[in-house]
Amino acid sequence: MKKNMRNKLLLFILLLLFIAISVSGRTGELTIHFLDVGQADSILLELPNNEIMLIDAGNNSDGRKVVNYLREKGIDTIDYLIGTHPHADHIGGLDDVIDNFEIGRIYLPQVIHTSKTFEDVLLAVQRKGKKITPARAGVNIVDEPDLQIYFISPVRDDYNNLNHYSAVVKVDFLDKSFLFTGDAEKPNEEEMIEKYGARLKSHVLKVGHHGSNTSTTEEFIKIIEPDYAVISAGKDNRYGHPSPLIIERLQKYGIKIYRTDLQGTIIVHSDGQQILFNHDPVNQIITVNHGIVIESVDLVKEMVIIVNMSKEIKNLSGWKLVSVVGNQEFVFPQGTSIKPGERLMIVSGPAASITDDNILVWTKSYIWNNDGDPAELYDANHNLISTY
Template identity: 35%
Template sequence: MKKRAYAPVALFIIFLTGIFGMYFLLENGILGTTKVSSVELIERVKDPVKVHFIDVGMGDSIFIEVRDVNILIDAGPKENAMRVVSYLKAFGVEKLDFIFLSHIHEDHMGGMAEVIRNFDVGKFYASDKEIATRSYENMIGALAEKGVPVTESKAGVTLTFDENITLSLLSPNSLEYINPNNYSPVTKLSYGQTAFLFTGDAESTIEQEIIRRGLNIKADVFKAAHHGSTTSNTRSFLERVDPDYVVVTSEEGNDFNLPDETIMSLFTDLGSKVLMTEELGSITFSSDGREVRLLNH
């Protein structure tokens, strides 16, 4: 009689073991499926717009897919140039239809020559400001080799992909800024009811210009300006953006102590979810025109 009493318990244990064993086999691709990479998972999403914040350490590099059009904003520092090249090639990129260089600082421009040499380039946008550095000279040389001229970035430039998808430059509005950061075009990607706002290192001067012009800067995803510095990210500007997500591009232990803790607190106080490349690596979103989805993490 005692042996019979134990039988249901033993059967239950065997059942649980079988369930967990099956889960292990499926999860590890041993039975019934194969484990897929993050690239494959992202590519399975068929939304017309995808935005990738590539982890380049302390710097910016943003890859935008609009249907079959490839766009790159910045290429990170020189030492991490191959991260950008490898990332783009992993997604099958052969041509960058549009490249935007936000400004001539190394953490945004350093990897650009390597990127230009590795891909066909359609149109290249940058400010008309020059700098006597090897990275700048290498970039200009790589463009010359490809026969691609520099087109000036300025407020009013708009790329229209269809009646529902546009990429608009909201700045710069002047050729006389003292700080190179302020030549960073604040750029809005709009698709249906959704939007992304990219800022480069634009500072409070530019933010206040945009506010005075009364531009619509509401966005679901906001790229923290100047890596979360107090020189940017003013409350009045952020309240108008009102983002669901803030992406901070930075590197742990960087020499600039960015992002600033007060700015991080401000993002949180305003109700945004903060995502940091130094913690999460590359971060990808997609949009179907109705909502934005975080595709990893």
């Protein structure tokens, strides 16, 4: 009898232990995957409470890739599925994702779009018998003691630009915060600053709109104070994303930059205290001290624009602009200078001529290879200053 009691007690204790483990069932870690889906967004979050969140699913043609990536991670349920806004480079693959997984809640901003891609998403939601929860500032997604996830944009419902409807998600996990901005632009950033102020502070920032200069204003950076910035963009995309101005701006604040176009899928781990990346940052690509940036290279029109982002006049005497493919170099003449905020144009090809004070003629020959040709700018001491 006594022995029997002891056995029962032992069994009971074991049962309690088992229940405790399975109820908590937590890895206690947050893993974020910024998937390389080219000129598009798709971000997978393995939350510390073991739930799964997916923010966007790339273009239509990326659907399969996103589905396979999640499958390889052993995922069968997506607890929170977010389409930031109805543009195809964000919601394109959502229908594939909805068709292939168990889905919890689906969030989309309250705006309709007449595209086939958008219709496909709505049809997939219908097929699954799900409803859409509106994504807007103030809506909570997860609210636990150690983990809060919520929308901080869109603030309004009357924008005339689809990007401005972007659902912006903030994740607060113990000591660390993560901000996912979709394609939110300057007006949204201003609204978020006004509404949330210092609460926007985040350690990791998914840079808005693929690094376009429509987003990531200086005011926004100053209030977020990120340590790390991740840019999701396509290699050699036709939009010139990310903008060199934005790269320069991030560098100016000492922010470590990661880019899917240069590094593929970026994976971030955090235990709520530390943040670890699967790659080194790409910052060394541009040195910053000079504040001079190659803003654009038009390979067809044979026109390079450089801009002075600093607050001083810069003397460019002896600086060099290099066409990497042909290894040709242009040496800036003695006395060349550039005022703060000003642009200098370096032109080449048969039509090249000086029509303005800010134009320099390299040569009447063609320089730039139209199939792609990186540009590099060096200072007089041969330090690489900017690339494009």
